[in-house]
Each structure stands twice: as structure tokens, then as C-alpha cells.
Amino acid sequence: MGWTGIVQPFPPPFPGPARQFPPPIVPPSVTSMEQLGYKHLYCILRRGPAFCGLDLYRKCRAVIENKGDGKAMPTAVAGKGLEGVVAANSGICWIDGEAGILSYRGIDIHELAEHSTFEETTYLLWNGILPNALALREFQSQLALARSLDQRLIDMLHSFPTSATPMEVLRTAVSALSFYDADEKDNSHDANVRKAYNLTAQIAMIVAIYDRLRKGKEIVPPDRSLSHAGNFLWMLNGEMPSETATRTLDIALVLHADHELNASTFAARVIAATLSDIHSAITGAIGALKGPLHGGANEGVMRLLLTIDRLGADPVEYVKNMLAAKQKISGFGHRVYKTEDPRATHLRKMSEQLGKDAGQPKWFEMSRAIELYINQDKKLNANVDFYSASTYATLGIDIDLYTPIFAVSRIAGWAAHVIEQLDDNRLIRPRAEYIGPAYPSPWIPMEERL
Numbered sequence: 001m002g003w004t005g006i007v008q009p010f011p012p013p014f015p016g017p018a019r020q021f022p023p024p025i026v027p028p029s030v031t032s033m034e035q036l037g038y039k040h041l042y043c044i045l046r047r048g049p050a051f052c053g054l055d056l057y058r059k060c061r062a063v064i065e066n067k068g069d070g071k072a073m074p075t076a077v078a079g080k081g082l083e084g085v086v087a088a089n090s091g092i093c094w095i096d097g098e099a100g101i102l103s104y105r106g107i108d109i110h111e112l113a114e115h116s117t118f119e120e121t122t123y124l125l126w127n128g129i130l131p132n133a134l135a136l137r138e139f140q141s142q143l144a145l146a147r148s149l150d151q152r153l154i155d156m157l158h159s160f161p162t163s164a165t166p167m168e169v170l171r172t173a174v175s176a177l178s179f180y181d182a183d184e185k186d187n188s189h190d191a192n193v194r195k196a197y198n199l200t201a202q203i204a205m206i207v208a209i210y211d212r213l214r215k216g217k218e219i220v221p222p223d224r225s226l227s228h229a230g231n232f233l234w235m236l237n238g239e240m241p242s243e244t245a246t247r248t249l250d251i252a253l254v255l256h257a258d259h260e261l262n263a264s265t266f267a268a269r270v271i272a273a274t275l276s277d278i279h280s281a282i283t284g285a286i287g288a289l290k291g292p293l294h295g296g297a298n299e300g301v302m303r304l305l306l307t308i309d310r311l312g313a314d315p316v317e318y319v320k321n322m323l324a325a326k327q328k329i330s331g332f333g334h335r336v337y338k339t340e341d342p343r344a345t346h347l348r349k350m351s352e353q354l355g356k357d358a359g360q361p362k363w364f365e366m367s368r369a370i371e372l373y374i375n376q377d378k379k380l381n382a383n384v385d386f387y388s389a390s391t392y393a394t395l396g397i398d399i400d401l402y403t404p405i406f407a408v409s410r411i412a413g414w415a416a417h418v419i420e421q422l423d424d425n426r427l428i429r430p431r432a433e434y435i436g437p438a439y440p441s442p443w444i445p446m447e448e449r450l
């Protein structure tokens with residue numbers, strides 16, 4: 001449904017063990033609500049009269065809907081950056097930022113990172129349940145069958161300037177993929193699921209193929225016997241990936257697959273809600289992911305590590321100076337998590353282990369020193385992007401592929417959200433608090449203007 005107002009964190013829309021639910025919110029008085037600037041009002045509306053008493057409930061309705069003059073006027077002003085706003089109902093992903101919990105369809109990310117694969121996780125995100133053995137086999141083979149790109153799209157990749165970054169290429173190529181999809185004009189649920197398979201397979205192929213083209217290498221045809229992660233590494237490097245490399249990437253893909261209403265997913269839902277098409281929604285999402293405040297941060301982390309290494313600087317002193325100069329450190333901080341990002345826990349472990357195994361612990365050690373300092377000095381935690389940088393570096397992946405690899409995974413979540421949005425759609429169209437010149441301002445003839 002469309003944007004509905006300001007609410008507090010709300011219990012997830014799926015039944016789950018009691019520990020996963022936030023503690024009940026104590027109903028505030030009307031005075032405290034005014035002090036809070038409407039923060040609790042929608043929560044009360046959604047939880048109903050039984051939660052807070054009919055009288056208080058009615059008062060809240062009157063305040064939020066501004067019914068005094070009989071007109072429904074927008075009254076609640078969202079915090080900058082929509083902080084704290086709940087903008088959709090969704091059954092896909094639940095996060096508790098205070099407790100550091102992330103779950104897909106109710107299953108904790110730690111369990112998925114340990115036991116699941118990208119294919120199984122994608123099935124879960126799209127279907128709401130874990131697949132049985134037969135369903136998983138079918139899903140894997142459908143995804144593998146979708147590993148195909150129209151020759152005209154490959155020709156297009158050839159024609160891009162070598163100065164184009166892989167993320168720019170991915171954004172443009174995904175937009176063009178719609179031309180060659182048999183379901184292009186069909187926005188039905190089933191057609192969007194078919195397009196989601198195609199997009200998931202094709203995004204990985206585009207990233208791998210463009211990397212080879214820009215390096216003057218032959219394109220490696222997909223291997224349909226390999227997993228999604230394995231095939232990506234195969235098409236990227238042209239050699240069979242080791243089990244460790246495949247499993248490391250697979251876990252990274254599981255960890256990045258969805259994250260509720262992050263900026264790119266929200267962008268995708270806004271576009272889908274206009275009844276545009278899934279290719280437009282995913283193209284917009286890729287554009288949002290590219291920014292350094294979102295998925296682009298993993299590249300920023302590695303550039304920082306490389307700079308420190310090149311200068312032979314002390315990592316802690318270097319970031320201390322950056323912080324003193326009021327610069328942000330990529331890979332730290334999060335809008336939702338107030339404690340450790342649970343994805344960082346796994347990526348830290350993988351970064352350390354891979355570094356040890358490869359006899360190349362430098363990136364992990366530098367990262368850890370920076371993390372400990374920023375943790376202590378700024379009370380900021382590492383986010384998903386911080387240790388994915390050193391993990392990918394140790395796998396020998398080029399820096400400007402880090403954010404595209406984020407997209408290779410996040411397509412799973414984007415597609416789930418687009419389909420969920422369209423299954424119960426309403427245009428997403430919030431209002432703005434007007435802060436411009438007073439109305440009515442006069443139109444001034446040219447000769448009188450300053």
C-alpha cells in the first residue's frame with residue numbers, strides 16, 4: 001500500500017517466536033504525543049482502541065487526520081530522510097535495529113548464512129517458504145536455464161566506452177534487457193516472476209561479461225551445471241572456482257539478498273507502484289544502489305584501504321584525521337542498526353579466514369584496526385559494506401565490481417518487493433512540507449526584476 005504516515009517500529013507481519021517482537025509500546029498521553037511530534041500516533045491507530053482506550057484512540061485519529069474542519073489534510077511531517085517512517089506493509093524482511101536482528105521471511109540471517117544458498121534464499125524471498133528438495137532442484141534449473149543474453153545486448157556491451165564503470169553499464173544494460181524479454185509488455189504476477197528469473201541470471205552475466213570485454217578477454221559461456229555463485233566466478237575468471245571461493249561468494253550473496261526498505265528497494269517499489277514495468281523498477285534500484293551512501297560504500301572502503309597502504313600510513317591515524325576533518329568513513333554507520341549489523345559479523349569472519357588462507361591478512365588487519373578505533377571513538381559500527389571490501393579483495397575481484405556484485409545478490413530482494421508491491425498495489429505518493437516563498441507571491445514584470 002502507499003505511504004501511510006509516521007509510525008513506530010511495528011511487529012512483523014508474520015507470526016514468529018515471541019522474542020522477535022519488539023516490546024509493547026506504552027501508550028503515551030496526548031501531551032507527550034505532541035512533544036514527540038506525532039511519533040506514536042500511527043502506531044496507536046494501527047494497534048486500535050483496545051491498545052490504548054477508545055477515548056485516546058479517537059483523539060489520536062482527530063489529530064492525525066486533522067478532521068476539525070471535516071477535511072483530511074496531511075499533518076504529520078516526516079523526519080529528514082524519512083527516518084522512522086514505515087512506508088509499506090511487507091512480509092519479506094524484518095529488522096530489529098536495536099537488537100541487531102535481520103530475518104528473511106522470519107528466518108534469522110545467521111541461520112541462512114550458515115545453512116542456506118543464494119538459490120534457496122531467493123526461493124524463500126519470492127515464495128515465502130523454504131523449498132523442499134524437488135522445488136529447489138526445479139528452481140535451480142530454471143535459474144540456470146535463464147542464463148542467456150540476446151546477442152544484440154552483448155553487441156551493446158561491446159559498444160560502451162571503456163571508461164564506463166561496470167555499475168553504469170549494468171544500469172544501462174538492465175534497462176535495455178526489457179527489449180529482449182518475451183514478457184516485456186506483460187505486468188502480471190506470473191510474467192513478473194518469469195522476468196525475475198531472467199533478471200537474476202542476466203545481471204550476473206552482464207557484470208561478468210562486461211568485465212571480460214573491457215579487459216579485451218573472450219566471453220566465457222555460462223555453465224548451467226554450476227550454482228549461481230559458481231557460474232558468476234566461472235564467467236568472470238574463465239577458470240573453475242575453488243569450493244572456498246564459491247561458498248564465500250554464495251554466503252555474501254545470501255547476506256546481501258534483501259534488507260527491507262533500503263533506498264534502492266524503496267526506489268524500486270515507488271517505480272513499480274506507478275504500474276511501470278519491473279525492468280524500470282530494477283534500473284531505478286541499480287541507480288540508487290550505486291550511490292556511496294548505499295551500495296557504493298563497499299568500493300569506498302577498499303579505496304580507503306588502498307590509499308592507506310600506498311601511503312604506508314597508520315590506519316588509525318589516517319581515519320582519525322578524516323574524522324577530525326568531518327569526513328565520513330565508508331562502511332560505518334547505519335540508519336536502522338544501533339548495534340552490530342548482523343551481516344558484518346559473517347563478513348568479518350570470512351575476511352579474516354580468507355586472508356589467513358591466502359597468506360594475505362593485511363586487508364583484514366587494517367580493517368579490524370579501523371573498526372576497533374571507530375567503534376570506540378565514534379560509537380559507530382561496521383556495516384555490511386565494510387568487510388565485504390576486504391573479502392572481495394582477497395578473492396581477487398576488481399574494486400569497481402564490488403557494487404555490481406551487491407546488485408547480483410540484491411536483485412532477489414528487489415524482485416520480491418516489486419512483486420509484493422504489485423500484488424496489492426497503491427500509488428506511492430507522499431506530500432512535501434512546503435518551505436518556499438509565501439503564497440500568493442506576485443509575478444513580476446521583467447523590467448521590474450532585480
Ligand SMILES: CC(C)(COP(=O)(O)OP(=O)(O)OC[C@H]1O[C@@H](n2cnc3c(N)ncnc32)[C@H](O)[C@@H]1OP(=O)(O)O)[C@@H](O)C(=O)NCCC(=O)NCCS
Nearest residue numbers: 292293294297327328329330331332333334335383384385
Ligand atoms: C549509512 C548512513 C548513510 C546513514 O545515514 P544517516 O542515518 O542519515 O546518519 P547520519 O549521516 O545523519 O549520521 C549520524 C551521525 O553519525 C555520523 N556518522 C554516520 N556515519 C558515519 C561515518 N561512516 N563516518 C563518520 N561519521 C558518521 C554523522 O556524521 C552524524 O554525526 P553528527 O550527528 O555529529 O552530524 C551513514 O552512516 C553513512 O554515510 N555511512 C557511510 C556510508 C556507508 O557505509 N553506507 C552504507 C550503508 S549500509
